[in-house]
Amino acid sequence: MKVVQVLPDLNGGGVERGSLEVAEALVKAGHESIVISAGGNMVAELVAADSRHVAWDLGKKSLLTFRHIWAVRKWLIKEQPDILHLRSRMPAWVVWLAWRGLPELSRPHLVMTVHGLYSVSAYSAIMLKGEKVIAVSDTVKAYISTQYPDTDMSKVVRIFRGVDQDDFVYGYQPSAEWTTAWYQQYPQTQDKIILTLPGRLTRLKGHHDFIELIERLKLAGLNVCGLIVGGEDPKRKAYAQELLACVNDKGLGDAIVFTSARSDIRDIYSISNAVFSLSTKPESFGRTVLEALRMGVATIGYNHGGVGEILSAMFPAGKVVLGDAEALDDAVKRVIADKLIPAKSACFTKQQMLEKTLLVYASLIDTPVISSPSNKES
Incomplete structure (x- = not known):
C-alpha cells in the first residue's frame, strides 16, 4: 500500500505522535508512507524512519488555503496513493475537494480520524466524509452518532489511541x-x-x-x-x-x-x-x-x-x-x-492501535497487512 497521512504540522502533540507511529508501522510492514504537513520539529524523526515528508501548509484557516486544491489534485494524479488518511479539518477540506475532482475510478480510498469533540458545524462535518471514519474512543463514537445522526455508523471504526509500553514502563524509576x-x-x-x-x-x-x-x-x-x-x-x-x-x-x-x-x-x-x-x-x-x-x-x-x-x-x-x-x-x-496504584494492564496499547489502523487500510483495498508493525506488547 501507499498511504498518505495529512495533518497541519509536525510540531509535537498527540495527533502528530500518532501519525508518526502509524508511518513507522507502515514502513516496517513493507508499505510506503508519506506525510503531508507544514513541517515542524518532528520531520527529522519521520524521515529517519523511512517515510517521506511533503511540505504543504494546508492547515491555515484562511480562504487562501483553498488555492492549493489544484496543486494537490495534480500531486495525487502523479503519486497515485492507495489511501488518503485525513486527520484535521482544514487540511481535510482542501484534500477532499482535490480528491472529489478526480475521476471516480482513480480516486484513492479515503480515511478520516475524528480526534476531537469538535464544534458541531458544516465545517466539522468534513471529518465524516471518509469511506472509513476512525473514532479514537467510545466518547467520540457517541458524539458522531448523536451530533451527526445522518452518518452511516457502519463505516465508523472505534480505535483507541495507545501508548507504547516501552516508552512508559510500569514501575519506571528515574536515574x-x-x-x-x-x-x-x-x-x-x-x-x-x-x-x-x-x-x-x-x-x-x-x-x-x-x-x-x-x-x-x-x-x-x-x-x-x-x-x-x-x-x-x-x-x-x-x-x-x-x-x-x-x-x-x-x-x-x-x-x-x-x-x-x-x-x-x-x-x-x-x-x-x-x-x-x-x-x-x-x-x-x-x-x-x-x-x-x-x-x-x-x-x-x-x-x-x-x-x-x-x-x-x-x-x-x-x-x-x-x-x-x-x-x-x-x-x-x-x-x-x-498507597493505591493501578495494576499492570494490557489496555490501550500502541500495538493494538497500529494493528487495527493498518487493518482499516487493508480492508479498503483488499491487501494483506504483510507483517506485524512491531513486537507484540503484553
Missing part, C-alpha cells in the same frame, strides 16, 4: 542523575507529596480546580506540592498570568510549581504520588492519563469523556464526579493513605 538535578532545580518538592497536573496552560484543563485542591489539602495538614507541567499557550498569556496571580494571592508560591513544558514527563510521573486530569469539558481520549497509568502511577480525573473510559478500565478509584471538590479531596486522601 540518580535526573533525581539530583530535579531537586536542585526544585528543592521545594523534596520530601513532599507530589501531585501533578500535566497539560498546556489553557482554561479548559482545570488549573483553578487544581490550585484550589492544593489549598484545601494544605489546610487539611497534608504536606503536598503541586506541579503544573505544561507550556504557556502564546495566544493565552493572560490566562497564564491569571494562574500565577491566583497562586500568589492564596499564598501558595512554595506549594505550587509551574515547570513550563518539559521533555522528561516520564520522570516527573515517576516521582508523583498522583497525576490529575481535571478538564472541565470532556476530552476525546486523554493520553496523559494513560501514560501515567501505564507506568503504575495513581491517576485521578473527572469521570467524563475519554478520561472516564480510561479510568474505568484501568483505575476506577481515580474517577471523580465533575466539579465535586469534596469527592476530589477524598480520592486524593484515599490514594495517599492506602
